[in-house]
Amino acid sequence: MQQQTIAVLVNDYPGVLTRVSTLFGQRAFNIDSITVGGTEEAGLSRMIITTGGDDRQIDQLMKQLNKLIDVISVTNLSANSYVSRELALIKVSASPSQLAELNGIVEPFRAAIVDVGPTSLIVQVTGDTEKIDALLVLLQNYGVLELTRTGSVAMARSIVPATAAATV
């Protein structure tokens, strides 16, 4: 069982998300995360869905998704090199006096403290899943009061030499 990231280009109509998510339930696939948003073309949305499955299961999932009338295209991003990012907002139990100390922790992650209150502050971080998990481990020493994170947004890398396609 491997985690796979599927990009699904769909019509931006009411009910399309229901059709896609229903298909997952109907065919006994699990959705680990799903993000939906606009695209370069008006009237279309792109769903980034992470799910688990072997090659045969993922092949069947992609074929079933392709059968939906509102689905324009389905791409398994995991089949090639791709860029993936999540966004997380983490509310940490801390006082303003601990700001500098926390800044020292979040800075190497290129994260930012975006809100400071009397007893808590909010850290904003973007990156791949592992990076966000790693920051969370560190922040848990202070006490994580609240966490909200998106699923992945992802995109296939441009067809360029491997050295130029290094993660940025």
Place this chain on the structure above:
Amino acid sequence: MSVEMAEIQKKNSIPPIQFGEEVSGAETLLRCLLLEQVEYIFGYPGGAVLPIYDSLYGSYFKHILTRHEQGAIHAADGYARATGKPGVCIATSGPGATNLVTGIATAQMDSVPLVCITGNVAQSLIGTDAFQEANITGITVPITKHSYFVRDVRDLPRIVKEAFHIATTGRPGPVLIDIPKDVANAIAPFTYPETVDVRGYRASVVPDDEEVQHFVTAIKAAKRPVIMAGGGIIAASADQELLAFAEKARIPVINTFMGLGGFPGVHELSLGMPGMHGNFTANQALLNADCVIGLGVRFDDRITMGRTKEFAPNARIVHVDIDPAELGKNVSTAVTVTGDVKSTLEKAIPLITACESEAWIRQLKDWQEKQPYKYKTDGDTLKPQAVIELLYRSTDGEAIVTTDVGQHQMWTAQYYKFKNARSFISSGGLGTMGFGFPAAIGAQIAHPERITIAVVGDGGFQMTNQELAIVSQYNIPVKVAIVNNQCLGMVRQWQELFYDNRYSQIDLTCSPDFVKLAEAYGVKGLRASTPQEAEAVWAEALAHDGPVVVDFRVAQEENVYPMVAAGNTLDQMELGDD
């Protein structure tokens, strides 16, 4: 407007359709249906579809007023299966729409083209739990090929055009159009697109030449090949191509339940039906074949028994299907072709040569002779199998036969040798009791010149027998053959075999007197309890110019054999007592 469209309107529409004329959404809908060459509509009116029924008043359409929406959709389904044309039904919002659900799921499972039109409350009331409001597009997401909620009357012509295109192309299926009442009442200039452009929908049917070449090469190498022909043969109208291909390649043919009639049941290469209640030879063919050629089949668990690794253990599986998602879904395949079976076989026939299969064919013939379907006759007791044999004999396999679901359905599949495509109409995938009788009405309307028999059980018939009203009202000459064993026979059989004879809730002995019930609706009713009575009564039924209900009182304890019990493999077949 195209020449073809102009001809249609000239022929069918009085007054002629005027493009650009300001008309209501309801009138727009009916004009669109006319331009789609719809002849019959099966439906039931209600508050939310009053504008549509008002436009229907005095119009050119032949509307069949069923007595329940489920009857309407099953009738539309029967019409579609008998003709290959899309069936059309109308229901009102809320309960009217939800009463279509079983019929929509039935059509989806068996890939039947339907266009289901439902009314809904006005958009200003949507989401308020208004009277008779139901989110029918949401309810039916998993059981439709596609569905539309019409928000603007100006979208309606495009939506109807797309709905018919989607329902009938690629792998056929049901499409639902939900029309709020305010849209049905809204006025707009009438237009109708001549072409369809659904960006996300690619219904390609013609297979790639290279795939066909692989298909042919794989088959040529086989010594013990067998074709497993499914509902895709019938959906693609590929029965003649299948016949030509099988004869030229000398390959025996198994017809799945959904494929019955797709290859003549009396042909020397016909092996009949495989699977749970299939015959010995068809199952032995799958167990011993070196190449199984699946044509328009989905390797359903009633054939593989869900034991896909043990299914056809010695064979390379070659699979042709118009739906790419079916390829490799249930069984592992060696060669696949994406395309409809008609196009595939048209390309393959010139390339194929006869396989070295004569020894294999002789072996299969030997099995057929030694292990045919069989049952014990017992003096004056009327056996259900004998009833089906009587129906077959009396119609020479030429009738359209519909069924409900249960023992009678399996006996019909076993003992009626279907010669023609679109002659056997039954709910295969969903297994819908109550389907047979209304489906027969739709089929009979489509083919008034043919004998149409609804073989039903005493259980299933009571789910939709209110439609006796419409065979009476419209004098639709369906012959209803009730295989009446006074119980839920298939449930009884499973309780006998797997639940230690604990017959829980299967007793139907207090059913109505079906002869009197028929007569109450003004329909001729007859009864037979012995083989002799059955012969005489059935002859009377066939001679009667109108609908007839025949109550065949059959032995209650009869079981359907052969049988492969759930969880077993095809080599663990119980042949029944001799």
